[in-house]
Amino acid sequence: MASTTGPATRADLLAGLDGEFTVLVRRIRRVIRQQAREVHPDLQIASYLLLAWLANNGPQRGSTVAEQLGIDKGAISRQAQHLEELGLLSRSADPDDGRAMLLAASDGAVARLARMRDERRRTLDERLGDWSEADLASLVSLLGRYNHALEV
Amino acid sequence: MASTTGPATRADLLAGLDGEFTVLVRRIRRVIRQQAREVHPDLQIASYLLLAWLANNGPQRGSTVAEQLGIDKGAISRQAQHLEELGLLSRSADPDDGRAMLLAASDGAVARLARMRDERRRTLDERLGDWSEADLASLVSLLGRYNHALEV
């Protein structure tokens, strides 16, 4: 599949998109699992994603995270517990809302994430060595637009 | 995040890639779940991915599929059983190898997948209405290269 080199129709292109994502979804999972382990050996993949998101987006309420990542608030609650036990996340009361808890990646976690990311970037850079920066920028931009388009 | 509009460094771009994929992985899961249900109400998401892959790639051995999709052969075996019970897949002995089984999407499954895909493509086409075909082609191509680069 995927190697239709001719002038593709829009339908073909959308089909190709599906195909690539089918492979990608599974493949990325393995890559992420590896990354998670590098941050902390006991770090579960789902918790890692939450942690990375928090590190990027700053302290957030659980409900906000649940909404943004599109997963159940119960799952967030448990993942936050897990991360707290590992010392990678802190939960503090939201001063603006007595019901809410602010979730924040710990300084240690941010540091580990940064270290892991540098490593990972080197690897990725090797593997994507033949990519121009324009290619990279293009993929990031297109993925962003695609993500946006998939929003409910 | 993600909306760094300035001239980004390579490191920034790779970081952006991570960010987009973090969101994408979770988001796509929901979309795929919906698709799976449209093909068959009892169709599980993992089995759906297997089925779609078979429909695209033609009959394949279980071990080949496991290798290609990067998941355990035991999982493939059970997913194939599940699909067979739903009448969406057939297992036949490989004439070239007495140990192997050829997995193939049934005609009915292919038809349903095609129907669902047309629908889905309409939706996607609406949402990606402002995308040029060049954009689409670019994303497909870049994802393909990225997938390839991630191969072990």
Added chain:
DNA sequence: GGAATATAGTTGTCATTGACAACCTTATAG
């Protein structure tokens, strides 16, 4: 102010998923 309703989190329960390992069967090497 006070009842009704909505929202934030936590927890229990459950089905899905895939990793790992043990095992059986068939191929292939020597």
Added chain:
DNA sequence: CTATAAGGTTGTCAATGACAACTATATTCC
């Protein structure tokens, strides 16, 4: 013709997130 490898199946287990019930705090409306 053994010995070893490869393809599949099955048992077992932990991770994951959906759903629902429940507590506590906010907000609305009278």
